Amino acid sequence: MxxxxxxxENLKHKRTFTKTxxxxxxxxxxxxxxxxxxxxxxxxxxWWYILLYPGFLTxxxxxxxxxxxxxxxxxxxxxxxxxxxxx
Numbered sequence: 001m002x003x004x005x006x007x008x009e010n011l012k013h014k015r016t017f018t019k020t021x022x023x024x025x026x027x028x029x030x031x032x033x034x035x036x037x038x039x040x041x042x043x044x045x046x047w048w049y050i051l052l053y054p055g056f057l058t059x060x061x062x063x064x065x066x067x068x069x070x071x072x073x074x075x076x077x078x079x080x081x082x083x084x085x086x087x
Contacts, residue, residue, distance in 0.1 A: 018063045025056040 013019055029048045068074055 013064070013067065016063065016067065018060055018067070021056065021060055021063070025052055028052070 026048075029052055032047060
């Protein structure tokens with residue numbers, strides 16, 4: 001049952017920047033690590049966890065919420081067969 005929800009979310013965000021961002025953010029960190037000097041490579045984990053991951057998570061959540069609120073007006077959430085308090 002959960003797999004159907006994951007596939008539905010995947011279809012909903014099919015041609016959006018959200019799917020690109022999921023691949024792009026870790027790739028940018030890997031590029032920073034690859035092209036940087038040795039001392040910077042040791043600190044690249046700090047770049048991901050301190051700056052890039054919170055920004056990535058915030059931007060992804062905002063884009064998903066904007067997509068649900070903008071075009072769909074929460075129709076997919078409102079039609080779920082569960083109580084609205086549980087959602």
